[in-house]
Amino acid sequence: MDIRNCRKCGNIFNYVVGPIICPACREKQEEEFQKVKKYVLENPRVSIQQVSAECDVDAVQIKQWIREERLEIAEGSSLYINCELCGAPIRSGRFCDKCRVEMASGFRNVMNEKRTDVPRHPSNNEKGNPKMRFLQ
Ligand SMILES: [Zn+2]
Numbered sequence: 001m002d003i004r005n006c007r008k009c010g011n012i013f014n015y016v017v018g019p020i021i022c023p024a025c026r027e028k029q030e031e032e033f034q035k036v037k038k039y040v041l042e043n044p045r046v047s048i049q050q051v052s053a054e055c056d057v058d059a060v061q062i063k064q065w066i067r068e069e070r071l072e073i074a075e076g077s078s079l080y081i082n083c084e085l086c087g088a089p090i091r092s093g094r095f096c097d098k099c100r101v102e103m104a105s106g107f108r109n110v111m112n113e114k115r116t117d118v119p120r121h122p123s124n125n126e127k128g129n130p131k132m133r134f135l136q
């Protein structure tokens with residue numbers, strides 16, 4: 001059993017998987033999602049702030065749904081989120097096309113930083129320190 005505090009209401013619950021929110025809040029969130037989804041479909045030209053106000057749902061939550069690609073944004077809609085690197089307006093995911101291309105070509109190594117702790121060329125250490133061999 002993994003007992004946690006719900007991030008939304010603070011109640012303790014038996015955590016299983018996914019976001020740390022209790023079943024009651026999860027259900028409420030699902031209702032909010034359906035409400036937002038319907039509103040966005042019927043009003044494709046509204047901004048996130050308007051959706052947030054009309055549906056009484058946090059704008060941060062709406063942006064998260066867009067990022068997770070749960071909430072689809074129709075062509076011509078004025079809804080958008082921002083690229084996490086350069087802030088350009090995007091319709092889904094985390095990065096704009098430009099940043100994605102730059103990351104793929106290795107220009108921006110944000111995604112790969114954690115993988116560099118395994119040395120790819122162990123022989124470089126020996127070459128860099130030739131004197132070490134004679135210290136014994
Ligand atoms: Zn809760």
Ligand SMILES: [Zn+2]
Nearest residue numbers: 083086096099
């Ligand atoms: Zn970008």
